[in-house]
Amino acid sequence: MHDTAPAGLTNYVAEFVATATPEDLPADVVALGKKSILDGIGLALSGSVAQSGDLVRRHLDELGLMPGAATVIGAGRKVAPRFAAFANGVGIHADDYDDTQLAVATDRVYGLLTHPTAPALPAALAIGEQVGASGKQVMLAYHLGVEVECKIAEAIAPRHYQTGFHATATCGTFAAASAAAWLLRLDAKTTARALSIAGSQSAGLRENFGTMTKPFHAGRASESGVAAAQFAAHGWTATDKILEAPRGFFQAAGGGYDENAIRGRLGASWTFANPGISIKPHPSGSLTHPGMTEMARLIREHGIKAGDVKHVRVGTNSNMPNALIHHHPHDELQAKFSMEFCMAILLLDGKAGLGEFTDATTQRDDVKAMIDKVDFVVDERAEKAGYHKMTTIIDITLNDGRVIHGEADFGKGSPANPMSYEEVADKFRDNAAHARLARSAADEVVSLVRDLEEQPSLERLMALVAKAG
Structure with a gap:
């Protein structure tokens, strides 16, 4: 990655995403990320048998979609990437059992920043399938999404959360756009446009907590980010300062931001390493x-x-x-x-x-x-x-x-009291069983994710989780 940042904050983020390589991920970050990736796939499975999963499939049927390149986990179908990202994002967040971002500053509300995997992973999986990316490439795209999402959530003024915005929805849109942009191999200029298109789609209100619309937020964030990257790739125009502009995301949605929480901080250190990501042992807030x-x-x-x-x-x-x-x-x-x-x-x-x-x-x-x-x-x-x-x-x-x-101060699954890969694997197996996935398939998924960087593509992994029951 480049050591120097462009003048604009949006361009700094875009440059970080566009120039990243798998070698930029430290070994500890790779290991931590695998736990959340496995957790996310298991939650997409369990979410597929939730009532919202059935409604999502009915929605996909109503769209009259042709078969596409991306797997809807647990549904036995493939659709266009943006719609797979939507369905899997809803699934991951359906039971409110997915991982959570830790806050750094004392005025940031722990647990009310983001659920980082729900918007980032579905976008990485969907575009990864479409372009035939390797496991290592998909892993990097996922980490880029999480990193951008979490640092944006740290930077925006606390008013954003306190007055009702759901940051998984708002900041998560940038996560999905970042993951998709990297896999589509967009340059920094085009990635900045993808982020800007994503910014105009950022939405989600906490008043809907306790209803199906909360997981809808995560799914729509992932879908919107994928669509933003795709439109940017096609040449769609947008500002190159969506984050920092007076009428941009930080001011409009938060009334301000702390530039020091994001500039020079992306990948230094990675959020997974510090302050960490918390994995849930219970399906509740x-x-x-x-x-x-x-x-x-x-x-x-x-x-x-x-x-x-x-x-x-x-x-x-x-x-x-x-x-x-x-x-x-x-x-x-x-x-x-x-x-x-x-x-x-x-x-x-x-x-x-x-x-x-x-x-x-x-x-x-x-x-x-x-x-x-x-x-x-x-x-x-x-x-x-x-x-x-x-x-x-x-x-x-x-x-x-x-x-x-x-x-x-913290619960089981937090960095202060972490779950091991095997403990996360046990949670995954429970969620897979809840979706009636065969134990042999679940065990193979656990092994594949453990060695994700060695996989030449997502083909085997996604085939295993394509249909449960």
């Missing part, structure tokens, strides 16, 4: 995970039974309730954004996986009764810890008068 990890620990260590519990107090910083908005959830999507449900289901069932996050579970009388015992409040100690952490303070009052206390 990432902000619930420190509390869930700590609650599970307290249950194990103290032998807590649901019938022993009189009251639970969960304290966090003031930004976390802004996302965890469903205090008495009525369906599985709302439950994913309910701290009360997440605490209750662990106390009652001792686990919180895809089998627990269902519409039927939210309607159980014992779940409703336990939710009534949980108070989710703002705690000044958590507030002072900073928004870049997810500090969660738990006090469980038992019927015998004892109070059991616990605190956690």
Whole structure:
């Protein structure tokens, strides 16, 4: 990559993308990325059997698409790359089980930056299939997408998230455009236009959290980024300063930005290395995970039974309730954004996986009764810890008068408490089984992704996950 950056910020980003080579990826970043790639493919599989997966397939049928070059995971069909990116992006984010970006600055809201893989990976897979890219090339394109997405999310003023934008949707569009642009071998000037076209498509509002429209955001971001790169390749014109201009993305969507958070920072160091990406052990909003990890620990260590519990107090910083908005959830999507449900289901069932996050579970009388015992409040100690952490303070009052206390800043799967490749592989196998993919196929996918840089193409990998059930 070039050591010097062009004057314009958009051009700096474009130059970084266009001039990247696989050799730019450090070995530790490659290893970390493989975990998220495997995780993403598994989530696309499990998402394909969600209700939203069926609706996406109906939508694709209505479009009357001819067979294309890119696989819709779990659907047994190939379509044009932009539509495969849409379907797989929706699938990865359908259960809110996908990886999350960590914040660097203390005023950036941890967990509310982006879900980096959901927009980036589908674009890399779709265009990678179309152009016959190798595993190493697809891996680089994916990393470029994640890097651009996360650094843009770090740079934009916190108002962007706090007033309602869903950064996976907005910043994710740039991720998909970057991944697609590199695989299409666009030069820096054309890549800048792709980013600019992507910027005009950036959209997504957090008011839709807890509905199918949240994963729709991720799918549409991936589709929009692919379309942006394709239009740029065709010669479509656009500004070369979409990020930094007074009427550009940073000002319009955030009211400002920190240039030092992005200029000179792309690939130095890579986001996967520092501050890292967190992989979810539970299919719920990432902000619930420190509390869930700590609650599970307290249950194990103290032998807590649901019938022993009189009251639970969960304290966090003031930004976390802004996302965890469903205090008495009525369906599985709302439950994913309910701290009360997440605490209750662990106390009652001792686990919180895809089998627990269902519409039927939210309607159980014992779940409703336990939710009534949980108070989710703002705690000044958590507030002072900073928004870049997810500090969660738990006090469980038992019927015998004892109070059991616990605190956690991060959950299992975070860089502070990471999942190994084998642990991610176990999660992948569970998600694949949820989609009724044969165990032998799942095991082969685990092996292929482990050695992704050695694969001459995506052909075998995508054939294995093309149809489940």
